[in-house]
Amino acid sequence: KAGVTQTPRYLIKTRGQQVTLSCSPISGHRSVSWYQQTPGQGLQFLFEYFSETQRNKGNFPGRFSGRQFSNSRSEMNVSTLELGDSALYLCASSLLRAVGTEAFFGQGTRLTVV
Amino acid sequence: AQKITQTQPGMFVQEKEAVTLDCTYDTSDQSYGLFWYKQPSSGEMIFLIYQGSYDEQNATEGRYSLNFQKARKSANLVISASQLGDSAMYFCAMRESLSGAGSYQLTFGKGTKLSVIP
Numbered sequence: 001k002a003g004v005t006q007t008p009r010y011l012i013k014t015r016g017q018q019v020t021l022s023c024s025p026i027s028g029h030r031s032v033s034w035y036q037q038t039p040g041q042g043l044q045f046l047f048e049y050f051s052e053t054q055r056n057k058g059n060f061p062g063r064f065s066g067r068q069f070s071n072s073r074s075e076m077n078v079s080t081l082e083l084g085d086s087a088l089y090l091c092a093s094s095l096l097r098a099v100g101t102e103a104f105f106g107q108g109t110r111l112t113v114v
Numbered sequence: 115a116q117k118i119t120q121t122q123p124g125m126f127v128q129e130k131e132a133v134t135l136d137c138t139y140d141t142s143d144q145s146y147g148l149f150w151y152k153q154p155s156s157g158e159m160i161f162l163i164y165q166g167s168y169d170e171q172n173a174t175e176g177r178y179s180l181n182f183q184k185a186r187k188s189a190n191l192v193i194s195a196s197q198l199g200d201s202a203m204y205f206c207a208m209r210e211s212l213s214g215a216g217s218y219q220l221t222f223g224k225g226t227k228l229s230v231i232p
Contacts, residue, residue: 033219043205043222056219088157097218099147099211100166105159 002027004093006106013113018079021109025072025093032074033103034066037088046089049074050097078111086113117141118206118223125228127196134181135191135226137206143167145211148189149220150180153203162204165189193228201230 005024013019025032034046045058049068066076072093078085088110092103119138127133139148150162165173165180173180181190193200206223 031218035220035222042224045219045221048219058219090157090159092159092220094218099145099209099218100164101147101209101218102149102161102164103220104161105151107156107158110157 004091004104004106006089006091006109008109009107011109011111013081013111015081015083015113017081018077019081019111020075020077021089021091021111023074023076023091023093023106025074025091026095026104029093029095029104030072031094031097031101032068032072033092033094034074034076035090035092036060037090037108038086043090046076055097081113083113086111116223117221118208120206120223120226122226123224125226127193127200127228127230129198129230129232130195132192132194133196133228135193135204135206135228137189137191137223139187139189139206139208141187141208141210143210147209148180148182149207149209150178150189150191151205151207151222152200153205153225155202159205163191196230198230198232201228203227 031050033048047057048055052068063079068074088108090108092105094101146167148165151159163175163178179192203225205225207220
């Protein structure tokens with residue numbers, strides 16, 4: 001069974017540009033969550049999608065957005081990039097939306113903003 | 115207040131020895147789940163072990179066990195017989211039911227960097 005696939009693995013962008021990251025969850029998983037990981041702030045929740053609907057969003061500015069397609073694949077977009085957006089962006093997929101549901105993570109996309 | 119606290123930024127352990135990584139949590143929910151993840155330098159978060167708030171037995175998965183003390187709100191990870199490949203960051207995380215608010219996000223601690231010495 002294929003795991004969670006995130007593309008691209010590495011990205012270098014210039015301040016002010018926009019970027020789109022992709023996440024393909026495990027087959028059959030309908031819940032996709034995104035997290036930002038930085039040395040200073042640690043792992044922070046960005047948003048969660050389930051059945052193509054955003055169910056929850058973390059405390060991030062509106063420059064961060066996402067969507068989920070009918071095949072459960074998800075994309076997140078960051079517009080008007082800032083230096084502080086440099087981070088590892090992790091996607092996690094889950095079978096259900098429940099307290100005890102395990103989240104499977106991808107290898108992440110390492111974004112560098114210069 | 116932090117929801118997940120990992121007080122050990124870094125730990126060293128001798129190969130083949132056991133090590134305990136500390137985690138305390140804060141929640142007012144009755145139903146919640148506690149998870150431990152391992153993150154090697156490659157970046158991927160690898161699930162290790164899960165403990166539900168209603169589980170009476172401590173969870174075990176191979177060399178990993180979770181020392182769950184509900185009254186103290188602690189969920190320490192014990193790794194037995196450490197191996198060189200165990201060197202990584204370890205994160206404790208919690209998923210709450212938030213009283214039906216519909217949010218199932220994971221909240222992570224800051225992590226503990228474990229180094230296994232040959």
